[in-house]
Structures are given as C-alpha cells and as structure tokens.
Amino acid sequence: MSISPLKQALRRLSSERSRLTNMSKTTPRRVNRWFKWLSPGLFVKRWLLISLAGVFLTLLGVAIWVKLTPINRLIEFVTGMLETLANIIPNSVSGPIAIGLGVFLLLWGQSRTLGAITEVLQPEGDGELVDLLLAHRRLNRGPKIVAIGGGTGLSTLLRGIKQYSANITAIVTVADDGGSSGRLRREMGILPPGDIRNCIAALADEEKLLTELFQYRFQAGDGLSGHSFGNLFLTAMSEITGDLERAISASSKVLAIRGKVLPSTLADVSLWARLTDGRLIEGESHITEAGGKIEQIGCFPSNPRALPAAIKAIKEADYIIIGPGSLYTSIIPNLLVPEISKALAKSQVPRIYVCNIMTQPGETEGYTVADHLRAINQVSGQRIFDAVLAQKTSPSSQSLKRYAQENCHPVFLDRENVSKLGYRIILANVMDEDEQTGYVRHNPHRLARVLFKWYTSKRHRKI
Structure with missing residues (x-):
C-alpha cells in the first residue's frame, strides 16, 4: 500500500x-x-x-x-x-x-x-562508561554484608541489597532434597544446587535474562525432563572443578555477579524433624509434607563442619541479615552448623532477622513473630541477632481469603513477647501483593531500603 x-x-x-x-x-x-x-x-x-x-x-x-x-x-x-x-x-x-x-x-x-x-x-x-564506573566505585565502597538463608526468600533479599553494596556474601543452606536438586543429589552425589542457583542469578547484572535461563526446566528428554538448566550448569561445573565451592566461584566469575555465594557446609546434610505427635520425619521435602507441628529439628551428620570461607565472611562482616525464608527448611538448616551459630553469636555488628509475612503450612502454622525467634534461639542455643523486621500492614481481604484456603495467616506481631526476648522491633511495609493470584511476597527494593536505613542509623549511633 x-x-x-x-x-x-x-x-x-x-x-x-x-x-x-x-x-x-x-x-x-x-x-x-x-x-x-x-x-x-x-x-x-x-x-x-x-x-x-x-x-x-x-x-x-x-x-x-x-x-x-x-x-x-x-x-x-x-x-x-x-x-x-x-x-x-x-x-x-x-x-x-x-x-x-x-x-x-x-x-x-x-x-x-x-x-x-x-x-x-x-x-x-x-x-x-562514566556512569558505570561511578556505580562500580559506589558499590565497592559499600558495607560487607552477610545474608543467610535459602529458598526464594534469600534470592529476593539479594536482588534488593545488591543495589547498595557489591561486598555481599550469601550463605546458603544445602539441605534441599526435593525436585531437580534432590534428583541430582541422589544420582550424581553432589550437594543440591537449587538455592545456590537462585542466589547466583539474583546477584548477576543481567538478572532477568540469567534468571530465565537458570530457571528454565526441560519438558522432555530422557533424564532431562524436570531438570533446570541452572542445576545442570552447576553440576557440570562441579564435575569440572572438583567440588561445589570451586564450581560456585568459577560460575560467579563467568557470570560477573556482585558478591559471593557460599554453601554453609560441604557436608552431605539431611534434615530430620520430630513432630509433637511423636513422628520422626527425615528429609527436607518430607517435613512440610508431613503436616504436623515441629517440636525438634536436627540433621545428619549432627555437627556438620562449616565452610571456612563462610565463617571468615561472618567475622569480617559489617552487617548480617538472616532471612526471609521458610523457618525450618531455609533458615534453621544454616544454624544447625555449630560454627556458624557461634560466629553469629560472637559478632558485634548490626544483626537483623527478617520475619516472614505469612505462616507456612507444615512449618509455622499459628506462629507469631516471637515463636519464630524462640525456634531460632532453641536451635542456636543463644541470641544471634539484635532486631527483627516485621511487616507493618496486613494483606488485602482478597489475599487473606486466598491464603485461608491453605490454612495460612499473617504472622502476628506479639510486641510484648518479642520485647521480653530482648529484640528491637522494626516495623515497615515491605510487602508486594499480586492482584491476580493474591500471593504476597517481600518487595526486594523496599526491603533493602528499610534494612539499610536501620543499618545506617545503627552505624551513626556508634560513631
């Protein structure tokens, strides 16, 4: 035409x-x-x-x-x-x-x-180029941050805090035994790469593209179906370099990520949980499926040795952030490594726990903020942080109805009990709500902003 x-x-x-x-x-x-x-x-x-x-x-x-x-x-x-x-x-x-x-x-x-x-x-x-250099210098002058956890919670946190510092060390649980990670763990004898994969993708500059690539799951193929590309990539790197620690280091250099990702231990850790009804459940993926109330949690071997680089990072840290994430299957597995709990307890830098917004079936049903803190104190045997960050506002009625169908509710902030435990409370709106699905998640940028505001105030008070 x-x-x-x-x-x-x-x-x-x-x-x-x-x-x-x-x-x-x-x-x-x-x-x-x-x-x-x-x-x-x-x-x-x-x-x-x-x-x-x-x-x-x-x-x-x-x-x-x-x-x-x-x-x-x-x-x-x-x-x-x-x-x-x-x-x-x-x-x-x-x-x-x-x-x-x-x-x-x-x-x-x-x-x-x-x-x-x-x-x-x-x-x-x-x-x-000048803007990139300015940003590079600013990030390299940022505080040394250690973030501890696993699952989607830790990767969400990393997406936010990487805008404030390039000196980040993510210490990640290796207790996962489900899905693609569990299959590779059983068949190849390597540590589960799933949570580590998520953290590497979150810290990369080309985060969106790399996340899509690493999260891509093969839908067909003999032996490939169900596996994610990122898990296979880290497995191949482990075979080439000799172990998962070297594989993560090599992958981090290839992908030019901001900071480091470290497993909490190189031991082949398997979780177990004793429920209030007397059942003993073995395996991280089976604990939440059991549907009971957790009375005690531990791991085999009982005292896994910490990765030395992880302990060094905690000792040299300017700021330590624990969570968010599933309490018993993402946060606590790191604390079951005795050296990590001791290093966190000895640290004199600002330490904060980011509490979940909603309770989780099979793990924290009916839990308050104070219940989360008591569970962590029980495992670590001592106080390992100074403050707790809790969500200020409640989700919409639509989201509450959606979660109620799964027996999930907002984590109630029982101020008096938290104060008795000796923790300072940081209240802020750090929530994102999906209008279509009704699911709520931590907003990475809002969360990072609140965390750095608290860190800055603590640092100025010391000065």
Whole structure:
C-alpha cells in the first residue's frame, strides 16, 4: 500500500524536528559527561595529570637529547608570538582563553579516547562508561554484608541489597532434597544446587535474562525432563572443578555477579524433624509434607563442619541479615552448623532477622513473630541477632481469603513477647501483593531500603 505525499511530508517534518531537538541536547549532555570524569572517587584525575606530566617530560627529554637547539628556537618563536598577542589582547583576557581552550582540547581528546574504548567494551551502548564506573566505585565502597538463608526468600533479599553494596556474601543452606536438586543429589552425589542457583542469578547484572535461563526446566528428554538448566550448569561445573565451592566461584566469575555465594557446609546434610505427635520425619521435602507441628529439628551428620570461607565472611562482616525464608527448611538448616551459630553469636555488628509475612503450612502454622525467634534461639542455643523486621500492614481481604484456603495467616506481631526476648522491633511495609493470584511476597527494593536505613542509623549511633 503506497503512502500519500502528505504523510511523507509529515514524516520528514517530524524526523527533521527530532534531529534538531537531539542536536540541541547533545552539546550540554556531552559537556556534562566530560565533567563527570572529574568526579571524586573515579581515580581518573590523577592518571590524567600523570599523562600530562609524561607528555611534558617526553618533550623535555627530546629537547635535552638534541642539545636544546630546536627547543630554543621554539621558545624564541613562542615568546615573540605571545608578546605580539599581549599587545593586541590584554593578558587578563588572552590567558583564560588559552587555558580554557587547552583544557577543552584535553578533555575532548580524553573523551573521544574513552568513547572508542566504550564502543569495544559495550558494543550495545547500555549506559555511559562514566556512569558505570561511578556505580562500580559506589558499590565497592559499600558495607560487607552477610545474608543467610535459602529458598526464594534469600534470592529476593539479594536482588534488593545488591543495589547498595557489591561486598555481599550469601550463605546458603544445602539441605534441599526435593525436585531437580534432590534428583541430582541422589544420582550424581553432589550437594543440591537449587538455592545456590537462585542466589547466583539474583546477584548477576543481567538478572532477568540469567534468571530465565537458570530457571528454565526441560519438558522432555530422557533424564532431562524436570531438570533446570541452572542445576545442570552447576553440576557440570562441579564435575569440572572438583567440588561445589570451586564450581560456585568459577560460575560467579563467568557470570560477573556482585558478591559471593557460599554453601554453609560441604557436608552431605539431611534434615530430620520430630513432630509433637511423636513422628520422626527425615528429609527436607518430607517435613512440610508431613503436616504436623515441629517440636525438634536436627540433621545428619549432627555437627556438620562449616565452610571456612563462610565463617571468615561472618567475622569480617559489617552487617548480617538472616532471612526471609521458610523457618525450618531455609533458615534453621544454616544454624544447625555449630560454627556458624557461634560466629553469629560472637559478632558485634548490626544483626537483623527478617520475619516472614505469612505462616507456612507444615512449618509455622499459628506462629507469631516471637515463636519464630524462640525456634531460632532453641536451635542456636543463644541470641544471634539484635532486631527483627516485621511487616507493618496486613494483606488485602482478597489475599487473606486466598491464603485461608491453605490454612495460612499473617504472622502476628506479639510486641510484648518479642520485647521480653530482648529484640528491637522494626516495623515497615515491605510487602508486594499480586492482584491476580493474591500471593504476597517481600518487595526486594523496599526491603533493602528499610534494612539499610536501620543499618545506617545503627552505624551513626556508634560513631
């Protein structure tokens, strides 16, 4: 179908207007970009000055080498020109003009050089190199954070806090025995990679794409059906590198994640739980399926050895965050490693527990915030954090009805009991609610904002 002459004229007019608008915006944007390179913390100015000094010394060396003859004539010529110029234009005007022109040419040359480098490093042009450097420096100056947990709760937390610091260590449970992870654990004899996979994806820069790739499950294929790509990737890396710790480290470098992901132990840990009705349930996936109330929880072997790198991270941490996540199958399995519980108890840095928003069938039915804290204290044998973050507002009536069908309810904040246990309460709205499904989850960015606000206030109080 042909386009009418009128439409063609309108399109040309629109494109010409856009071109002129873009031209008017280009110059101030470029100037702003040049001055960004002089921002503190980029370590660019010092190298710029060193480069200028190098140019000067090179020219001086050449002049000395040839016995100063060319440089003397050049000096005489430049002196004559400057005297003539000074007679025409006062030095109060010509001096600043020359300085400004020299700085402009220097910055322009550096900008064009860095632009050429950017085209190679970022062929798709996602953001300015200077902005990426500024963000990189800011994140590298962030506090050393240790986040402990597992499941979807820990990966949700990591998506938020990676915007505030690149010095993150996620310590992840390896007690999972269900789904793809359980199959690989039984068939290949490796530690379950599922929770670790989620954390690696959450800390990656290309989070959305990597999450989709790592979460992709094969729908067909002999032996492949039901497995996620991320689990198979980590399994292959474990075979190549020798163990899961090296596999995670190698994968983290390949995927350029912010921070580190560490298993709490390299032992082949299996959970068990004793219910109030006397049943003894073995296996993480079977505990929630049993549908009883948990009276006691433990693991085989009974005292697994902690990963040394995890203990080192806790000792060097500036801030420790525990949760959110399933209390008995994501949080507590990490605390069943005695060295981790002891290291957390000895730590003097701000430590906070992020409580779940809703109760969980088969784990925390009828639990209050204080019940969560008592369960953690019972396992660890001591206090391992200072404060608890609880959801401030209740979900909508639609979500409450949806959850009530599964015997789930909001975790009630019993202030008096929490205070008696010696914990400070942080109340905030950190919830996201899906209007279609009615499910509620922690909002990663809102959660991170509240956590860092509390951390900043604690740090300033110490100062």
